[in-house]
Amino acid sequence: MRADGLASYRLPGNLRPVHYKLDLATDLEKFDFKGSVLITLNCTKSTSSIVLHSVDLTISAGGVTVNELGPDNSVQHTFKIVDQQQAPKNDFYIVKVDKELKGGKLYQILIPFNGTLAPSLSGYYRSSYLDRASNTTRWLGVTQFEPSDARRAFPCFDEPEMKAKFSIRLAHKDGLTAVSNMPLVKTTPMENQQGWSWDEFQESVPMSTYLVAWMVSDFGNGEAPLRPNNVQFRIWARTEALEQIGFASDVGPKVLEFYEQLFDVKYPLPKQDMAAIPDFSSGAMENWGLITYRETELLYDPKKPSINNQERVAYVVAHELAHQWFGNLVTMKWWTDLWLNEGFATYVGTLGVHTVLPELGYLDEASMNYLTSVYDLDSLKSSHPISVEVGPPSEVSEIFDAISYKKGSTVIRMMHNFLGDSFKTGVSTYLKTHKFGNAEQDDLWAALTEQAHNDKVLAPELTVKQIMDSWTLQTGYPLLTVERDYKTGAAYVTQTRFLRIPPQPDEKINQTCWWFPLTFTTEANPDFNDTSPKQWLKCGEKRVALAELNVPDNQWLILNVQLTGLARVMYDSKNWALISSTLNSDRYKTIGPLNRAGLLLDAFDFAERGDLPYETALQLSAYLSRETELIPLQRGFIALNFLNSMLSRTPNYGTYKRYMMKILLPLYEKYSRLAEIPKETEQIKIHNLLSYKFCHFEIGDCKEQALKLYGEWATADLDKSNPIPFDLQSLVLCKAVKFGGESTWNKVWSRYLQSNLASEKAILLRALGCTTEVWLLNRYLEWSIDETSEIRKQDSLTIFAYVAGYDHGFFLGWDFFQRNLVKIYKYHEPRTNKVGRYLLTLASNIMFQDELDRMNALIEKNKKYFEGAKLQVKQALENAAANVKWHTNNYEQVSTLLKQ
Numbered sequence: 001m002r003a004d005g006l007a008s009y010r011l012p013g014n015l016r017p018v019h020y021k022l023d024l025a026t027d028l029e030k031f032d033f034k035g036s037v038l039i040t041l042n043c044t045k046s047t048s049s050i051v052l053h054s055v056d057l058t059i060s061a062g063g064v065t066v067n068e069l070g071p072d073n074s075v076q077h078t079f080k081i082v083d084q085q086q087a088p089k090n091d092f093y094i095v096k097v098d099k100e101l102k103g104g105k106l107y108q109i110l111i112p113f114n115g116t117l118a119p120s121l122s123g124y125y126r127s128s129y130l131d132r133a134s135n136t137t138r139w140l141g142v143t144q145f146e147p148s149d150a151r152r153a154f155p156c157f158d159e160p161e162m163k164a165k166f167s168i169r170l171a172h173k174d175g176l177t178a179v180s181n182m183p184l185v186k187t188t189p190m191e192n193q194q195g196w197s198w199d200e201f202q203e204s205v206p207m208s209t210y211l212v213a214w215m216v217s218d219f220g221n222g223e224a225p226l227r228p229n230n231v232q233f234r235i236w237a238r239t240e241a242l243e244q245i246g247f248a249s250d251v252g253p254k255v256l257e258f259y260e261q262l263f264d265v266k267y268p269l270p271k272q273d274m275a276a277i278p279d280f281s282s283g284a285m286e287n288w289g290l291i292t293y294r295e296t297e298l299l300y301d302p303k304k305p306s307i308n309n310q311e312r313v314a315y316v317v318a319h320e321l322a323h324q325w326f327g328n329l330v331t332m333k334w335w336t337d338l339w340l341n342e343g344f345a346t347y348v349g350t351l352g353v354h355t356v357l358p359e360l361g362y363l364d365e366a367s368m369n370y371l372t373s374v375y376d377l378d379s380l381k382s383s384h385p386i387s388v389e390v391g392p393p394s395e396v397s398e399i400f401d402a403i404s405y406k407k408g409s410t411v412i413r414m415m416h417n418f419l420g421d422s423f424k425t426g427v428s429t430y431l432k433t434h435k436f437g438n439a440e441q442d443d444l445w446a447a448l449t450e451q452a453h454n455d456k457v458l459a460p461e462l463t464v465k466q467i468m469d470s471w472t473l474q475t476g477y478p479l480l481t482v483e484r485d486y487k488t489g490a491a492y493v494t495q496t497r498f499l500r501i502p503p504q505p506d507e508k509i510n511q512t513c514w515w516f517p518l519t520f521t522t523e524a525n526p527d528f529n530d531t532s533p534k535q536w537l538k539c540g541e542k543r544v545a546l547a548e549l550n551v552p553d554n555q556w557l558i559l560n561v562q563l564t565g566l567a568r569v570m571y572d573s574k575n576w577a578l579i580s581s582t583l584n585s586d587r588y589k590t591i592g593p594l595n596r597a598g599l600l601l602d603a604f605d606f607a608e609r610g611d612l613p614y615e616t617a618l619q620l621s622a623y624l625s626r627e628t629e630l631i632p633l634q635r636g637f638i639a640l641n642f643l644n645s646m647l648s649r650t651p652n653y654g655t656y657k658r659y660m661m662k663i664l665l666p667l668y669e670k671y672s673r674l675a676e677i678p679k680e681t682e683q684i685k686i687h688n689l690l691s692y693k694f695c696h697f698e699i700g701d702c703k704e705q706a707l708k709l710y711g712e713w714a715t716a717d718l719d720k721s722n723p724i725p726f727d728l729q730s731l732v733l734c735k736a737v738k739f740g741g742e743s744t745w746n747k748v749w750s751r752y753l754q755s756n757l758a759s760e761k762a763i764l765l766r767a768l769g770c771t772t773e774v775w776l777l778n779r780y781l782e783w784s785i786d787e788t789s790e791i792r793k794q795d796s797l798t799i800f801a802y803v804a805g806y807d808h809g810f811f812l813g814w815d816f817f818q819r820n821l822v823k824i825y826k827y828h829e830p831r832t833n834k835v836g837r838y839l840l841t842l843a844s845n846i847m848f849q850d851e852l853d854r855m856n857a858l859i860e861k862n863k864k865y866f867e868g869a870k871l872q873v874k875q876a877l878e879n880a881a882a883n884v885k886w887h888t889n890n891y892e893q894v895s896t897l898l899k900q
C-alpha cells in the first residue's frame, strides 16, 4: 500500500481518460507495430505526474506531449516535461511536467510508441495458419486484452472503471483487412507508404480498455441475414474455413434477439463481428462488437455432424453475447466482482442455448455440470469467495476459474429460482440504471430487492443482499444434515460447511452459515417439479423443523428439489436405505432425474469423507444398470470416477473393473453397436457416453468394433467421408493409437496436420496422448512446449493433461514437469499462472504420501516459478492430501467391498 491508501498496482485516479485517439500501423512481415495514442484526460485532482499503464512497449520519449485544453478543446498550453520513466514493477509509465494539472480541467497527452507482435496470445499478438491451397503460412495480428494486457498494445489507463470513448485508425498493407469494435467509416491511402492504407473506425461508446479489440488479417467473412433488430452480424475466418460458419451465424443473431427481449435493453452497437482465431489462449473473448474465439468454439462443419460441437459452439456464442450486457454495457468496478461478468454470462448463456436450441436439453445438463465442479473445488479450504479481493494482474488472472464462472452461475440459478419473474425485471432495472457505467454486487442486490419487495416475492424484512452476501462473500457451501423423527413424521435440518477433509470439531471454519431456500418432497407425494422454496433455512439458526411435514416412517424424504440450491444433503441411515430401495426398483423414476444424479454425487462424497458407509454408496450406484436418462448416467459415472482414479494404478483395479462391468453389461444390450447412432438427441448422448465406458471396461466387442472402424478410417478419403461418427472419433482413435504403435501414431499425426477442421484437430491431439510407447509420449510432451513444433501454444496444456491423465502417463508427466519447469514457465509467459494448471492435473492423480512429498519438495525448491499461481498451488496440495488420506483410510476396505 502507498501513503494515499492505494495499492501500488492501482492508478492514482486523479486523471480519468475521456477519449482515446489511437493510430496504429501493423507490419505482418516484420512482426511489429507502431503508432500513437492521444488521450484526452479529465483531471479530478491536481497533480504534476501522469501515471498510466504500459508494458513491453517502446515509447518515443521525445515525442511525448502534454497539453492543456480550453473549453473548445483547443490547445491552451503545452507543458514542459521534466521527467518520464518506465516503472516496470507496477506496469506504469510516468510522465512528470513542470506545473500542476488542475482539478476540473481537461488535458491531452500524446504518446508515440512501437512494439513487437510476439506469438504470446496476449496483448497485440501474432497468429498464423497454413493456407492449404497455396501451401503457405499466413499471418495475422489480433488482440487479447482481458484482464490486464491492453497495456501491452498501447499506453492506456488499463482499469475496468476507466471507461472512455475510442476512435481507432489502423494502417496495414493493402490486401489485408482490419476490423475493430466499431464499423469502418472510411479507408484512405497512407501517405509516404505506397500500397498501404488507413482504416478509420467510428467512435465507440464509452467502454473499458480490456474490451478494445482489433484484428488485421487476410480472413474472409460471411454475413448473417439481417433480423428485425438491424444488427449487422458477420463471421470472420480463414477463407478455407468459411464453410464452417453457418451454424454460428444462425445461432448468434437469434440469441442476441432473445437477450434484447430478456433484458429489455437493445444491443447498443450497430454491428457484431465474430472471428475464429487459429491461436487463442482461452475459449473466447467478449470484446464489444468484435468477439474473438478459438476456432473450435465458433466453427462447425455440417458435413461432420456432432452434438458435442453444436453444444460447444452454441454455448460459447451465447456466453459471449450475454457479456455484451453483463460486462460490456455494465462493467464491474474492479476485478473483485469479476463474477458479475462471468457468473451472469455463464448462467444467461445456458438460458440462451435453451431458448434457441431447446432440443439439446442443455440447461439441466450444464447446471449439473457446473454444480459438480463447484462441489469439488469449493469443498477445499483453499477455495475462495465468489467476490474476492484481488490486486496485481497475476492474482486477477487466477480468478478466471470455476468459482467465478460456475459457482457464480450456480448461485444465480438459485436466486432466479427463489425470485421467479422478479429476477428478470430486477436485472433489467440494474442494467438500465448502470448502463455505460460500472457497478458492484450491492448495486445488483439493491435492484433485485426492490423488485422482489414490489412483487411480494420476498418478505419485507428480507433483502437479496442479506441472502446473497452469504453466498458471494464466503467460501464454500453448506452440508445440510437431515434428522428424521420416525415416530412423529417430523424432520429437522442443521447446516455446517461441507469440506472434503472434514474439519476438527473445534475449527472455526464450522461456524460459517448460509441463507438456504428449502425445498423438499416425500415418497407419499413425490413432486420434483415444484422448486419454489417452502421456507428459509436462515444463517444463524441452529436447527430448523421442516414445516407441516408428516412423513410415514417407511417412506423417504428428499431435500433440495432439482438441486436448485447449492448444498449437499446428508440423511440418516434409514432414509438412505429407503431411497436406495426405491432406486433399486422399477419405481426409481418416482425420484426426479436431477435428484437421482445428486444422490449419487452426495453419497460417494460422503463415503469419501467417512460419513456414509461405502456399502450404501455402492448399493445406490448399482441401480445405474437400469437407468435410461442421460443426466443421472452422466453424474453417476462421475460419482464413481473418483474410485476409478484412486484405484487405477493399484493392484486392485481389476475388482473395480468388474464392479463397473456389472453395472454396464445390462446397458450394453441396448447400445452395443458402436457405429449405429440413434436418432433422438438424448439417445445420441447416452450412446456416446456409454460407448466410452464399454470400450474402457472392455465390455462385449466394443474394442474390436473400434479397431475395425479405425481400419476403415485409415484407408478412407477423410475429406470426402469419415467412417467414424464424429463424436466417437476420440474414442476410436484413442483405442487405435493405444494398441497401434508408431505407424498408427504417425497416421493420426499426419491427419492432424492435414485437417481443416479445428474440432477434429483437437480430437486427434487427444488420441495421440493414448499411446503406451514411452518415447512417443516423451516426444509428444517435448513438442508441446516447443515454439517450432506443429503444436500450437494454446494446446500445450491440454496435451500435458491428456498424457499425464493416463495411468502410465502420470509418471512421465511428473518427470517431464519436474525436468522442464523453467522452460514451461517461460513458454507460457506472460501467463505464468499456467504452471498451476500443470500442478492441478498431477495432483488429481496423486495417491501416495511419497508422491505428495515429491510435489511439496518441487514447489518448495522452485518458489519463484509458482508465484503467479498461489491459489492453484494450495488447491493442488489440498487435493493431493485428500487423495492420500483416502488411500490410507479406505483403500483396503473399498477393494474388499468391490470384490463382493
Ligand SMILES: [Zn+2]
Binding pocket: 286, 319, 323, 341, 342, 345
Ligand atoms: Zn466470459
